[in-house]
Amino acid sequence: MSLFDMTGKVAVITGSSRGIGRAIAERMAEHGAKVVISSRKQQVCDEVAKAINDKAGKKVALSVAANISTKDDLKNLVEETNRAFGKIDTLVCNAASNPYYGPQAGISDDQFRKILDNNIVANHWLIALVAPQMVERKDGSITIISSIGGLKGSTVLGAYAISKAADMQLARNLACEYGKHNIRVNCIAPGLIKTDFAKALWDNPETLKASTARSPLLRIGEPDEIAGAAVFLASPAGTFMTGQTIVIDGGATIS
Secondary structure: OOOOOOOOOEEEEEOOOOHHHHHHHHHHHHOOOEEEEEOOOHHHHHHHHHHHHHHHOOOOEEEOOOOOOOHHHHHHHHHHHHHHHOOOOEEEEOOOOOOOOEOHHHOOHHHHHHHHHHHHHHHHHHHHHHHHHHHHHOOEEEEEEOOHHHHOOOOOEHHHHHHHHHHHHHHHHHHHHHHHHOEEEEEEEEOOEOOOOOHHHHOOHHHHHHHHHOOOOOOOEOOHHHHHHHHHHHOHHHOOOOOOEEEEOOOHHHO
């Protein structure tokens, strides 16, 4: 058996209709998992699930729209997954929000709360909904997609960076709580990745040049370059890792 075999596993990935989330879903499906595609718009989720199913030649992907800011949507996501696939072995909390780019003093209360609610509280909600069945089976993997923003100070991504630092602490806390049940909780902290979500940071050639000039690999990352770590954490290869943050940033944080 391959160390990265996910045959028989069911993975729920939020924010998986595009970008990093979609890449993770596609790679987990390739490694044998059944995957649940979820984002706010059902039609987009359906299209991604169809593409994965067509490639696999069978139904391995389910689409369930959910707005992470709505607890009832998250409950429905878990219920529909259990109804279709019978269980959830792996949860990837990837969906996030960042409605503000600029100095901390300029952020509105509503924007600040939205970032904290969607990037921290929603993860707490979803994990709390999924964990009980993992506890019952004495097995499970939970991965939160954080960011290197949570490791550094920022003059333009302050609230987002705060939320991503909190996600790392959430993973550490839950790793301690759930470890006795053989449930692992980890984070992945990507650097600058070419996604629509991060477009403000790479779409401008001058901004991109400034960002990548400090990185040893001298380039921006691609969504698929994050997916392998997610497969690792959810597969037999990652069974002794918990409470950790894997940094995947082209070396940006070490230079």
